[in-house]
Amino acid sequence: MTAAIDFEAEGLLEGIAGRSREARVQLLEELFAAGVGLEEVRTAVAEGRLQLLPLEWALSGRDRYTPNEVARLSGVDRELLDDQWRALGMAVSDPDEPTQTADELAAAHRMRAYLDAGLEPEAIQETARVMVMAMSQLAAANRQLAGTLAATSSEVEDSAETELDVAHRLEALSARLVPMIGPTLEHIYKLQLRDQIRHAAVGVGEDTVGEEMAVAFADLVGFTKLGETLPPEEFGRITSRFGEMAADVSSGPVRLVKLIGDAAMLASADPAALLGATLDLVEMADNEGEGFPALRAGVSLGYVLPRAGDFYGRSVNLASRITAIARPSSVLVTAELRERLGDRFRFSNAGRRRLKGIELPATVFRARGLDEDQLS
Secondary structure, three states, X not given: OHHHOOOOOOOOOOOOOHHHHHHHHHHHHHHHHOOOOHHHHHHHHHOOXXXXXXXXXXXXXXXXXXXXXXXXXXXXXXXXXXHHHHHOOOOOOOOOOOOEEHHHHHHHHHHHHHHHOOOOXXXXXXXXXXXXXXXXXXXXXXXXXXXXXXXXHHOOOOOOOOHHHHHHHHHHHHHHXXXXXXXXXXXXXXXXXXXXXXXXXXOOOOOOOOEEEEEEEEEEOOHHHHHHHOOHHHHHHHHHHHHHHHHHHOOOOOEEEEEEOOEEEEEEOOHHHHHHHHHHHHHHHHOOOOOOOOEEEEXXXXXXXXXXXXXXXHHHHHHHHHHHHOOOOOEEEEHHHHHHHHHHOEEEEEEEEOOXXXXXXXXXXXXXXXXXXXXX
């Protein structure tokens, strides 16, 4: 196949000479031998990412199918597959273009199995959207990890690395790392699913619409201002540490629902456990020392609607709004939560407050642990 392509005439060697040119020729020969198309190579050269093309192909495989072929071979309607593809954050391609790989065909067969098991397409797509958010973050973290490993390994190699050197090194890293991702994800998934089943709020057969949950938000005070004044690496250290702390307090019945920049959302069917975890989180921030911003938090109790791994409802909004009026290093709770927990914590009345987006004023209380020193 390579003999039929004149690399020079196709403009694939323009502007390079010597050892770099020899390496480019070898890389091109390997790519074309693997079945990469001329247009894909041209695009990669124009965008300055030719050395990444072997890695892209290693991640996608050589078998190529059109969307119509995937639909026919899997027995899934192509419109459903297109909807699933969009849920995965991908652009739907021409149904007769061979843009799909063996991985996409295997995914279509799994979708067929889900449908045969009685799952609705909407439920499958909702799950896909949740997984995309998590996998996108994981992919970004792994990309950074691979970049770090690649940079570290290149320090002990010839400083005049060619595209071919980089391509081979990244491909070798991928070959080592990617096979470990699947088993690791399966292990984490089983751990999380087992833990959530163990602490499920609603039993089988209950007819309640939604679940009664305690919901907490905690955010970093002055986060926006920090972003304008701190160097990026220090700002990144703070947000990373905040994520670690939120994960540390989220165990047993308490779940870390999501991190949203300067805020963490926690939830639990056990209100006492959630309030205890929230107080611990605020205290951890205080103990980080000078330079780390204080946290403020709000906690509510009520029925929520679970959807795509998140929770929605008035009590979620209430927790968020209470957080916005809390003082640094303090935790405010609703009257419902204070009544439920009784004397398991210490509470002081913080007044009846109007909250943005909440129709009626709400009475809120400041919460403290029983072992805390008396504070004003």
